[in-house]
Amino acid sequence: MTQPPTPHPDTQWPRWEVFKQDAPGRPHQAVGSVHAGDPQHALVTARNVFVRRPAAVSLWTVREADILTATPEELGTRPEVLDTPGEAGTYHVGLKRTHKRSMTFVDLVGTVEASGPGDALRQAREAHPDALTWLVFPESGVVRTDEDPGTVESWFAPAKDKTYKQQQYYGVIGRHIGELKREGLMPGRAKEGVQE
């Protein structure tokens, strides 16, 4: 029997990881990813998806294929990752340091000069042995928003003026569940000695 064709071929555009800087002097942080056809499209899309609220001053996107990541466990079973070849040059290093639930998981902590991505990962591990994940990508793979005042103003300023409304802000039909709970009108643990 012949193999049927793959039922769901991957028709997605390349994936780009998005790094957002909240304020000058703060690290760029991984906030998620977008699919886009080319670098400029990736940036524009990232702005729409990740800078609606609240503040940002700079965005970077990096094509998924340009990023090398590893956990200590992965390096234990596949040490050859540290030999991953690639272009020599400046590499950015990102770290995941905690399992705590968060909007962001990876902070960029600086750059290293490396002979390739494997070497960059090795240096990242030496400098930060306690990290839960290391992430490296070459400077040449970074697409950045312009830093001129006009771009910063049109890309990032409008979001600052907008109110970020928590879910609870929106009205509900009837009364809010929290209100009912506070008044003891919601079924919950039986209160001792209370007779309705």
Next chain:
Amino acid sequence: MTATEQQAAGTLSGPLRAALIEKLTALADDEIILAHRDGEWTGHAPILEEDIALANIAQDELGHAGLYLELRRALDGSDADQLAFFRDAADYRSARFVELPKGDWAFTMVRQFLFDTYEALWLDAARTSTYAPLAEVAEKAFREEKFHLQHTALWVERLALGTGESRRRTQAALDELWPYAAQLFQPVPGEAELVAARIVPDLDKLRGSWESFVLPHLTGKCGLTLPDAPADAGAGRDTHTEHLAPLLAEMQSVARAVPNAEVW
């Protein structure tokens, strides 16, 4: 309504005030209708990221409508929600350009590109309006519009230079939209007096700037062909396409079903 708005509104003569009300309504109505058309893509855009992006643009445009209608409120005490949800098609002052159905993605992007360019240039010029509340609103909305324009210019370029199919659709969208775009530069009754008082930008001048931006992009960068179109925009903003009434019927249905609702 701020004290400044109230004070500025008090300085306008009767005819100027009436003309400005008409103009603000036209500006707001274009934004409301276009936002609704863009909003029709929610859940249907080609990819998730663009779904979010277009909803975001639609929300911004609706926000601009809110700003214009606040300015109108300072002039005649009208209520934005009442105007948006309880006016019939005959009382709307939207251009036919924004009423056309959303079409395919190319149609939506070409329309948004043509509109964003017009709006960005209008707002840029309105930042020096002698009517201070309008200058303030323009300053605020201009920043957002500049970003919209980058997004839609990018899409038009990629669609025009993409595949044979995307090119065909983009050209077809331009062919259909181009004649309608002229109406964006048609003044409302009394607009000449507003221009003379330097309250709003001169649309003739604006059209020149608009063409010198969109033409190189469309025909140069994107290699599209400009269709022939009559220079005359045709009937005024009190004449609508047959598409407006069904759009309003849907957009207004919830508000009209519960007209006394206080919280949504």
